[in-house]
Amino acid sequence: MPQSFWLLKSEPDVFSIRDLELAPKQTTPWEGVRNYQARNFIRDQMQVGDRVLFYHSNAAPSGVAGEAEVVSRPYPDPSAFDRQSPYFDPKSKPEQPTWYLVDVRWRQTFPSLLVLEMLKAEEKLAGLELLRRGSRLSVQPVSRIHFQHLLKMAKAKVAPG
DNA sequence: GCCAACGTTGGC
DNA sequence: GCCAACGTTGGC
Numbered sequence: 001m002p003q004s005f006w007l008l009k010s011e012p013d014v015f016s017i018r019d020l021e022l023a024p025k026q027t028t029p030w031e032g033v034r035n036y037q038a039r040n041f042i043r044d045q046m047q048v049g050d051r052v053l054f055y056h057s058n059a060a061p062s063g064v065a066g067e068a069e070v071v072s073r074p075y076p077d078p079s080a081f082d083r084q085s086p087y088f089d090p091k092s093k094p095e096q097p098t099w100y101l102v103d104v105r106w107r108q109t110f111p112s113l114l115v116l117e118m119l120k121a122e123e124k125l126a127g128l129e130l131l132r133r134g135s136r137l138s139v140q141p142v143s144r145i146h147f148q149h150l151l152k153m154a155k156a157k158v159a160p161g
Numbered sequence: 162g163c164c165a166a167c168g169t170t171g172g173c
Numbered sequence: 174g175c176c177a178a179c180g181t182t183g184g185c
Contacts, residue, residue, distance in 0.1 A: 009170095136171070
């Protein structure tokens with residue numbers, strides 16, 4: 001299967017792209033996804049080498065903060081089995097897990113945030129799931145075209161010289 | 162299987 | 174903190 005492109009949301013107060021950059025091996029298990037549609041994307045479609053946009057949600061301002069990549073196959077989310085975890089879910093059993101995750105590794109932090117408001121104004125991003133009214137999915141597929149355009153925008157925002 | 166009530170997400 | 178939109182739960 002060819003490489004796929006994704007957008008993952010995280011509240012920076014909880015876990016930011018800076019936290020990922022500073023993490024051991026710049027890698028983290030993307031735990032805590034508790035939505036079935038998002039779970040299905042992770043469990044059924046994510047592959048090592050997939051590219052990821054790291055989105056800061058519930059922030060001031062919100063926006064795409066950088067880039068990461070998938071570095072593991074999907075596996076059961078251990079936080080669902082952990083009574084101490086805020087993501088504990090008694091419905092998920094080790095012998096039949098409900099929730100899955102992948103490990104992601106930091107690739108870059110954008111020189112400046114791609115703020116949601118400017119993404120909305122970008123004609124070339126029309127159709128991006130993130131921009132759909134009422135869109136709440138924390139794991140979203142992104143088209144190659146949109147992904148590349150977002151990287152281009154990130155680069156273009158670097159001041160010359 | 163319907164759907165009201167409730168809980169969560171996330172922009173603002 | 175507000176609240177619209179959405180997802181889940183649970184009574185029936």
